[in-house]
Amino acid sequence: MNMQLRPMRTDEWGPVAELIYDSTNAWYVANGRSAIFTGPKSHCELFCQVYEALDRECCVVAEDFDTGRLAGSCFYHPRETHVSLGIMNVHPDCFGQGIARRLLAHITDYADGVGKPVRLVSSAVNLDSFSLYSRAGFVPRIVFQDMLLAVPEDGLAIEPPPGADRVREATPDDAIAMADLEMRLVGIRREKDYRYFLANADGIWHASVIEGQGGAIEGFLVSVAHPGSHMVGPGVVAAEAQAAALIHAELSRHRGFTPVWLVPSACADLVQTMYAWGARNCELHFAQCRGAWPEPTGIVLPTFMPETG
Numbered sequence: 001m002n003m004q005l006r007p008m009r010t011d012e013w014g015p016v017a018e019l020i021y022d023s024t025n026a027w028y029v030a031n032g033r034s035a036i037f038t039g040p041k042s043h044c045e046l047f048c049q050v051y052e053a054l055d056r057e058c059c060v061v062a063e064d065f066d067t068g069r070l071a072g073s074c075f076y077h078p079r080e081t082h083v084s085l086g087i088m089n090v091h092p093d094c095f096g097q098g099i100a101r102r103l104l105a106h107i108t109d110y111a112d113g114v115g116k117p118v119r120l121v122s123s124a125v126n127l128d129s130f131s132l133y134s135r136a137g138f139v140p141r142i143v144f145q146d147m148l149l150a151v152p153e154d155g156l157a158i159e160p161p162p163g164a165d166r167v168r169e170a171t172p173d174d175a176i177a178m179a180d181l182e183m184r185l186v187g188i189r190r191e192k193d194y195r196y197f198l199a200n201a202d203g204i205w206h207a208s209v210i211e212g213q214g215g216a217i218e219g220f221l222v223s224v225a226h227p228g229s230h231m232v233g234p235g236v237v238a239a240e241a242q243a244a245a246l247i248h249a250e251l252s253r254h255r256g257f258t259p260v261w262l263v264p265s266a267c268a269d270l271v272q273t274m275y276a277w278g279a280r281n282c283e284l285h286f287a288q289c290r291g292a293w294p295e296p297t298g299i300v301l302p303t304f305m306p307e308t309g
């Protein structure tokens with residue numbers, strides 16, 4: 001294909017949303033699974049809205065020169081310690097033509113230029129995307145299981161777990177402590193993200209923190225409530241029991257919906273707690289990194305909205 005890579009224009013949120021919707025659903029249906037997006041295509045504009053608010057002009061699109069159509073798109077965001085890669089999509093008519101490889105190279109070239117590793121969370125059941133990232137030098141580092149649970153209209157009928165009394169709503173003043181905690185436990189920093197969630201200009205974010213005995217923050221968890229996405233994460237926490245208390249608090253914000261969240265499969269106690277609550281597995285994902293990987297000493301609870309590594 002005769003194509004050019006360029007930043008997404010602001011008048012292209014509609015076509016990019018349509019591309020994300022068509023590409024993702026086509027891949028999953030063709031591979032014997034249910035469509036991921038079930039609402040109107042316009043709900044996928046949430047990706048443009050969030051990523052552009054975080055980092056303007058960090059969505060790269062592949063435009064077919066001959067037809068003017070968008071053949072692919074990928075979001076990325078430069079962070080203090082790394083570059084994160086967000087949702088990657090190629091139009092189903094163009095699968096297997098090397099378009100994703102070129103979009104990815106655009107972003108890894110940028111990251112190499114600024115000397116930072118690239119991090120992402122990719123599906124473990126999607127061999128096409130696994131192969132794309134593996135060939136480009138990404139290494140899977142953490143296995144997550146995606147879990148979902150229908151939260152009744154009248155709230156969770158689950159006893160708040162131990163530590164729930166130390167959970168409180170986060171405020172904008174917590175942003176630096178949250179970023180510092182992630183740096184200490186996971187080795188990455190993204191203070192701008194936390195300022196953005198806590199400012200909550202769109203009215204779709206909520207965050208909880210858990211405090212230790214001395215009042216210092218020992219964990220936090222964000223969630224998004226939008227017609228296009230009910231996801232819990234991102235979060236970072238020191239211990240599994242604290243993770244359960246934070247997940248309980250954020251799930252409680254999604255009455256009448258079925259939020260999805262990711263739990264590290266190695267956290268056996270946390271996983272069993274989620275099953276005891278009635279949660280079910282719906283997919284598997286890998287944390288992937290191309291370049292330096294500081295081994296986390298805490299628990300990572302990532303999300304796709306915005307995709308975090």
Ligand SMILES: CC(C)(COP(=O)(O)OP(=O)(O)OC[C@H]1O[C@@H](n2cnc3c(N)ncnc32)[C@H](O)[C@@H]1OP(=O)(O)O)[C@@H](O)C(=O)NCCC(=O)NCCS
Nearest residue numbers: 023027088089090095096097098099100101128129131132
């Ligand atoms: C995953 C997706 C982005 C791939 O896009 P694509 O344009 O078809 O991918 P490409 O043609 O660039 O192929 C990627 C690479 O994987 C390689 N590849 C594919 N299957 C492979 C396999 N089984 N083993 C090894 N390599 C394989 C290809 O050869 C290619 O590498 P090369 O160009 O060096 O030969 C596309 O299928 C898509 O949009 N799917 C739906 C949305 C999605 O899943 N996004 C990813 C979210 S994590």
